[in-house]
Amino acid sequence: MSNIIYKGYYFKVEPLQPAVEILIAELGYAGFESFVETEEGVTAYIQKDEWNENILDDIQILKSEEFDISYTHEDIEQTNWNAEWEKNFNPIVVDNQCAVRAPFHEKFDTEFDIVIEPKMSFGTGHHETTHMMIQHILQNNFKDQSVLDMGCGTAVLAILTEMKGANKIDAIDIDNWCYLNSLENVERNNCNNIKVYEGDATLLTDQQYDTIIANINRNILLQDIKVYAKRLNANGSLFLSGFYQEDIPLIEKECNSNNLVLKTTLNKNNWVALHFIKK
The missing domain is CATH 3.30.70 (Alpha-Beta Plaits)
Structure with missing residues (x-):
């Protein structure tokens, strides 16, 4: 590399x-x-x-x-x-519960402390979409769940779900650098339940999940929502972000056609993060 x-x-x-x-x-x-x-x-x-x-x-x-x-x-x-x-990356704390920091930052007094080296990967928590996805994870139960983190970037969301109790987690990214960086960050945070894969939604063949997290972009999401719905257990949660407020009708329509019902919406600077439940 x-x-x-x-x-x-x-x-x-x-x-x-x-x-x-x-x-x-x-x-x-x-x-x-x-x-x-x-x-x-x-x-x-x-x-x-x-x-x-x-x-x-x-x-x-x-x-x-x-x-x-x-x-x-x-x-x-x-x-x-x-x-x-390093010149630009400052630590963040989300809802006084979860800190995302680099190895050279001092530890925070928070319930969840995630240490990442983002390098070329997207997912420091600074961007609105990652920040809101962290909020969604903090607000929901992951005890003993199977989770998919699609477009995992740094694997920060996958790492947090393990800290929240998920016991079987797949983290997937199409970018080789994100794949390698996720492997590093999973090890850095002493995670034992996360498997990292390089690829896209075509890897999802027969796996089933209690929760699927996808922070990508609108067009990829619209293309893959039907795949996520198929791989999601009944009453399972789908968290989506990477798009704007005005994109919600398109996303919701596609989700509804795949038996997914909108439960919660988070907004930050016109970016949104949606929580759907599979009927």
């Missing part, structure tokens, strides 16, 4: 909101895989093999007259990533 080169894009955005959220969403659709919000805007990363000179042509917000967005970019060797994210 040490020879993988990333392109780092450094965006300066005025005003910051809601432009940063829109920019991250559009860059995600274009293939960018990791984001760090900064005081001036956002830094976005994409593997150079996935990059082309026209990568930003379809990023509509860059053409908007409502925002002033400028950027520079450079090649970044993956081995230099630690220095990049």
